[in-house]
Amino acid sequence: MVVISARGLGKEYKLGAQVHDTLRDQITALFRGRRRPSAEKFWALRDVDFDVEEGDCVGIVGRNGAGKSTLLKILSQITEPTEGEIRIRGRVASVLEVGTGFHSELTGRENAFLNGAILGMTRAEITRKFDQIAAFAEMDAFLDTPVKHYSSGMTTRLAFSVAAHLDPEILIIDEVLAVGDAAFQKKCLGRMNEVARAGRTVLFVSHNMSAVTALCTRGLYLEHGRVKAAGTIEEIAEIYLQDALPADGQTGFRRGKTRGSGQIIFTDAAVGSETLSGSVVCGSGMKIWFKYEATRPGLAAHFVVNIFDRQQTRLMSLDSLTAGNLPQIFSQKGEVTMELSPEFALTPGRYLLELSALVHSEVTDHVPGAVEFEVKDGDFFGNGRKSCNTSALMIKTQWSVQGVD
Amino acid sequence: MERIIRPQRGMIAVNFAELWRYRELFGFLAWRDILLRYKQTYLGVTWVVLQPILTTVVFTVLFGRFAKFPSHGAPYPVLTFVALIPWQFFSNTLAESSNSMVASARIISRIYFPRLIIPASVVASGFVEAAISFVVLAIFMVVYRVTPRPELLLLPVFLVGTFLVSFAVGAWFSALNVKYRDVRYIVPFVTRLGMYVTPVPFLWMDVVPERWRLWYCLNPLVAMIDGFRWCVLGPNFTPYWPGFALSLGVGLVLLVTGLMYFRNTEKTFADIV
Numbered sequence: 314m315v316v317i318s319a320r321g322l323g324k325e326y327k328l329g330a331q332v333h334d335t336l337r338d339q340i341t342a343l344f345r346g347r348r349r350p351s352a353e354k355f356w357a358l359r360d361v362d363f364d365v366e367e368g369d370c371v372g373i374v375g376r377n378g379a380g381k382s383t384l385l386k387i388l389s390q391i392t393e394p395t396e397g398e399i400r401i402r403g404r405v406a407s408v409l410e411v412g413t414g415f416h417s418e419l420t421g422r423e424n425a426f427l428n429g430a431i432l433g434m435t436r437a438e439i440t441r442k443f444d445q446i447a448a449f450a451e452m453d454a455f456l457d458t459p460v461k462h463y464s465s466g467m468t469t470r471l472a473f474s475v476a477a478h479l480d481p482e483i484l485i486i487d488e489v490l491a492v493g494d495a496a497f498q499k500k501c502l503g504r505m506n507e508v509a510r511a512g513r514t515v516l517f518v519s520h521n522m523s524a525v526t527a528l529c530t531r532g533l534y535l536e537h538g539r540v541k542a543a544g545t546i547e548e549i550a551e552i553y554l555q556d557a558l559p560a561d562g563q564t565g566f567r568r569g570k571t572r573g574s575g576q577i578i579f580t581d582a583a584v585g586s587e588t589l590s591g592s593v594v595c596g597s598g599m600k601i602w603f604k605y606e607a608t609r610p611g612l613a614a615h616f617v618v619n620i621f622d623r624q625q626t627r628l629m630s631l632d633s634l635t636a637g638n639l640p641q642i643f644s645q646k647g648e649v650t651m652e653l654s655p656e657f658a659l660t661p662g663r664y665l666l667e668l669s670a671l672v673h674s675e676v677t678d679h680v681p682g683a684v685e686f687e688v689k690d691g692d693f694f695g696n697g698r699k700s701c702n703t704s705a706l707m708i709k710t711q712w713s714v715q716g717v718d
Numbered sequence: 719m720e721r722i723i724r725p726q727r728g729m730i731a732v733n734f735a736e737l738w739r740y741r742e743l744f745g746f747l748a749w750r751d752i753l754l755r756y757k758q759t760y761l762g763v764t765w766v767v768l769q770p771i772l773t774t775v776v777f778t779v780l781f782g783r784f785a786k787f788p789s790h791g792a793p794y795p796v797l798t799f800v801a802l803i804p805w806q807f808f809s810n811t812l813a814e815s816s817n818s819m820v821a822s823a824r825i826i827s828r829i830y831f832p833r834l835i836i837p838a839s840v841v842a843s844g845f846v847e848a849a850i851s852f853v854v855l856a857i858f859m860v861v862y863r864v865t866p867r868p869e870l871l872l873l874p875v876f877l878v879g880t881f882l883v884s885f886a887v888g889a890w891f892s893a894l895n896v897k898y899r900d901v902r903y904i905v906p907f908v909t910r911l912g913m914y915v916t917p918v919p920f921l922w923m924d925v926v927p928e929r930w931r932l933w934y935c936l937n938p939l940v941a942m943i944d945g946f947r948w949c950v951l952g953p954n955f956t957p958y959w960p961g962f963a964l965s966l967g968v969g970l971v972l973l974v975t976g977l978m979y980f981r982n983t984e985k986t987f988a989d990i991v
Contacts, residue, residue, distance in 0.1 A: 327991070386988065390723060390830035393985045398724035405721075413828045416750065418757050423750075430746040431829055 314402070316483060316514050317365035317388070321397035324358040324383050357383040358538045361397070365516065365531075369444045370509040372529035372546055373518045374553055380538040385487055388516065403482030403514070406433050410474030410487070417461035421452065421471055423458055429474045442478045449504075450474035451497075470497055477504045483514045498697040502527065522594075526550050540594060554590040565591070566603075569682055576677040577607040577614055577643075579669040580628060584666060584686040591686055595701045596693035598655035602648065603683075605667060610645040612672050617649060619667040620659070627657070658689045658707040730981045733832065740831050747839035751814070752846050770806060774799045777919035783974045787920045789825045792951045793862035796855075800950045801918045804850045804880040804942040807844045808887075809909040814839040815888030816905045817898050823991040833984045834977070837888040841881060848877060858952070867952045876945035883969045889976035893983050896991050917943055918956030923958055935961035 358380040364370055375381050386392045389407035414431045415424050427440040447453050450470040509515050519525050532549025534542040542552050549581055566582045582603035583589035593599045615634035633639045666684040670677045693700045693707050742954045756762045774795050779788045784796030789797055789872050815837040895901035916939050944957035
């Protein structure tokens with residue numbers, strides 16, 4: 314049975330309009346008899362059609378500005394569509410943020426009741442589930458302490474715990490997983506999985522593709538306010554990752570200005586995290602793969618892999634002779650895969666891979682810019698946060714402190 | 719049960735069925751406003767009692783003793799205090815209800831519920847103060863030997879009326895405030911000026927010349943204050959009915975237009991707040 318069905322959905326926003334007009338502006342405009350220049354408009358969402366079946370767990374994915382949040386807001390009735398309609402069958406609970414309505418002066422207990430009521434629970438329901446909520450949040454000692462004395466982790470745990478005990482037929486969630494420490498996050502994911510398994514319909518919006526694939530069965534891919542693709546989550550993930558490849562469409566290997574004797578040449582190469590998709594997620598490790606052909610078998614060769622950033626700075630130079638454990642003698646044709654430790658990562662951006670093959674110290678093939686690839690933001694430290702910054706590299710660290718008072 | 723979300727066109731009416739479904743949230747928000755108002759105040763409830771009593775003392779001395787305004791046989795402190803209840807209900811809730819939508823911006827942009835319950839819950843939180851004031855009023859009546867009359871049973875009606883007038887103005891201002899932040903400056907002005915055109919420390923029939931009477935009754939609080947006095951002090955204080963009707967009518971118009979304005983701008987709140 315179809316529980317959510319959207320037809321021709323669109324939402325138009327005014328761009329750059331002064332939304333908080335002052336009365337003075339309006340009054341002066343009235344006297345001058347001049348109308349303010351009409352604001353530029355843009356469609357955040359347009360012609361969106363989709364259906365959600367009962368019990369589906371749908372991941373809504375898309376890049377920034379694709380219209381995901383707008384769609385969520387329309388689904389949760391926070392904002393009205395400009396055109397089109399959605400039909401929804403069943404009780405909806407939407408959690409666009411954990412802890413909506415939390416007030417620092419109120420105690421944990423008071424906030425739990427208030428937040429529960431805001432999320433749509435009845436007083437009786439909250440009272441009944443209160444012990445479970447407190448237990449799930451791993452707190453009972455501080456329930457009557459004002460939230461302002463809580464650590465941010467405690468507040469988040471309590472807030473999520475309230476949200477996790479919602480019992481709707483349709484649950485709409487926005488990125489709320491990106492909270493708390495890693496252990497609590499696992500617990501949350503587990504809880505969401507339970508909800509999904511219990512036959513409830515779940516709509517989940519996230520940038521985090523791995524969370525979406527772990528949780529959802531189906532996907533809806535938005536791009537520039539339109540539905541780009543809808544299908545099983547595997548299909549959607551595939552398309553989504555494909556799109557992360559360089560914009561000119563040359564996803565893979567490119568032999569541009571090469572030089573070398575030609576005794577060994579590269580015939581193909583690719584980069585990726587788990588698969589050789591052409592993009593790397595920060596924190597998920599990195600793989601470099603290439604194919605070679607030699608004029609004869611048994612050459613004593615080695616390969617050099619360089620990674621450059623867009624400014625042509627050589628960030629890494631990895632030589633199979635010094636770094637790898639490859640044999641010294643190679644067969645005539647072959648494939649080589651190199652894995653980089655996830656302890657370290659490049660930060661989000663575009664990079665170029667340069668390949669060289671050498672026999673003794675003579676260059677047989679040199680391919681600058683063999684593969685262009687993208688590194689995407691990810692949960693590098695495994696704590697649920699997008700942690701990458703604009704520096705060149707990320708590395709896992711151990712911190713310690715010795716306080717002196 | 720199927721719900722359809724689509725653009726609403728034309729005039730949007732108040733959806734009372736939906737408001738009823740959200741009555742618990744309304745209660746929770748009012749409860750929160752009450753909790754927050756008295757948390758971290760040392761005097762707390764004492765302040766609620768002290769404020770009108772001190773005002774009554776000042777008014778009695780100024781208007782009753784010095785200016786010698788007539789009191790038609792009623793004790794001046796009771797005359798003043800009984801009028802202060804609706805006035806303070808109005809003025810104390812107005813500032814907060816006008817600011818309520820902007821203050822709730824975060825909730826508004828994260829979750830749906832009928833927005834009307836935000837200003838309504840703020841105004842409703844004024845009932846606590848009113849209840850405390852009634853206790854003080856009872857003490858005043860005992861001290862000044864004012865015998866309760868059957869009209870006293872009508873007092874809740876006027877209290878609800880005061881709530882509706884405050885809510886009407888609150889709905890107008892809170893909705894306007896989302897779009898025009900000037901409201902912030904207008905509200906203190908309204909309460910300060912309102913003090914002069916609202917008959918709290920005197921009986922307006924004695925003060926306002928005959929030809930200005932109907933004009934004076936354009937103030938919707940006049941009906942409420944007259945009603946309060948009538949209920950407590952009896953037939954000597956029967957309202958001036960034409961003025962009472964006019965004042966009531968103005969209140970009703972404010973309420974209906976306030977609700978309509980609020981409802982018809984409500985859908986844009988989440989986008990601009």
